[in-house]
Amino acid sequence: MPSENKYASKYITTQELNRRIKEQNQALVIYANKVYRLDKWLKFHPGGELAIKHMIGKDATDAINAFHPDYVKKKNIHTFYIGEYVDEDACIPSAEADRATLDNTPVNNIAKPILSAITSSITSSITPSTTSTRRISSTSPPTQSSDAKLDLIHQERITEAYRKLDARIRSKGLYNTRYINYMYEVMRFGTLYALTWYFALTGTSTLHYLMSAVCLGAFWHQIAFTAHDAGHNGITHLLPVDGIIGVMTADLCGGLSMAWWKKSHYVHHLVTNEIEHDPDLQQLPFFAVSTKFVQSIYSTYYERVLDFDRAAQFFIQFQHLLYYPVLAFGRFNLYFLSISHILKEQRVAFRKLELFSMGLYWMWFSYLLSRLPYSLIIPYILISHMITVLLHVQITLSHYGMSTEELGPKEAFAAKMLRTSMDVDCPKWLDWLHGGLQFQAIHHLFPRVPRHNLRECQRYVKEFCKEVGIEYHCYGFVKGNGIVLEALRDVANQISLMNKVAKGIVEKELREHVN
Incomplete structure (x- = not known):
């Protein structure tokens, strides 16, 4: 999109970014503190339009680095450059006074199974949420309302540490393919x-x-x-x-x-x-990993309402x-x-x-x-x-028992992947049976690392998690199955209770009507 180069060296603030997205229907993403307009690339993107649409208005730096080879980042993407990004939130110094305190307070257990979220309060689960569903389009900038739940300074520290981890993985040659492994396959x-x-x-x-x-x-x-x-x-x-x-x-x-x-x-x-966006979770009428499905949510992937019929x-x-x-x-x-x-x-x-x-x-x-x-x-x-x-x-094992909470676009890429994914512990000689995909959390951090190198990445990921205060979820196959089944059972029990309550209300109204 050479015509957009007239915007080169222009500074684009968060407010201006969101205005362009909402009012001018521009598909803008942030990469390495630069803004790129991808309207004309949407239909040509090898990963599909939705992959880009989910990144509109967000800092997609780590996602782009994780999914794309170097030539895309060094050459192709700059065709769509329109200006430098200025994060107005980052310019607010109010958090600086507490930086020292925050630096000494690790975030414990960022990634927690959905089981904990469900069992914490059955009352809140029974009450339908008033949060509206959001359709993915270039006219809808990402919501910032969930960012209040995050320690943004800590998220920045996680991002910095993750990028160092990625550089370390690369320096160890773990992005390189050992073709002998594919010969065995x-x-x-x-x-x-x-x-x-x-x-x-x-x-x-x-x-x-x-x-x-x-x-x-x-x-x-x-x-x-x-x-x-x-x-x-x-x-x-x-x-x-x-x-x-x-x-x-x-x-x-x-x-x-x-x-x-x-x-x-x-x-x-x-x-x-x-819940609204991940097609792997949208398995009605057989599975629901959250009571949110009771609301008949709108799926941005299937572009229709998933009826809880x-x-x-x-x-x-x-x-x-x-x-x-x-x-x-x-x-x-x-x-x-x-x-x-x-x-x-x-x-x-x-x-x-x-x-x-x-x-x-x-x-x-x-x-x-x-x-x-x-x-x-x-x-x-x-x-x-x-x-x-x-x-x-x-x-399904790696995700069905994990958190489904949305913490907003400011959540660090690595924090989100480790909060929503579980690894399965098994002896090395069983790797052929699990296919290497038992390291799903590590795979989500480094999707282009060949599977036969994921086990070697594990020790570096463990060190990273300890450094930034994130829990690395890794369980044996039997325990992992137990976590998923327990999470599914808890949701099933709550929905069963909701059905009984609804049935009781209807019967009561009928009795009152008859009397």
């Missing part, structure tokens, strides 16, 4: 794929076909990890190459759209555990019991979301390649099913798909 899921066909084509008993189904499910489970790294541009670090790897693994081997995954997953990373009222009361059964069928929902996205969205990178690859997937999978006895086709489909339940548990 290819051998692993290649073996599983070969065994899938071997047992299916040479099968002489039900057991052989059962083994084929198990191997196929394990194959899908394993390739998801490689597709994940490719989606984050974390394998070759070359966007076109990693894009093709992603399509080959996700679309051709798994029947899932890489473009859909990127759009959904990038938004999840930026607005982790925000009769089905949701029923299922949510038993969500802690339905957690594993529903996740066992999660892959079928991913097919629906993938196909819907790739057919609906026209401006998608590798769209034709994705359509072709997904077509080939359904061809080879259909042919595989045709080699089975008719009576075993449905059991085969169910077993192979249900084997992937561990992957779905792994994904």
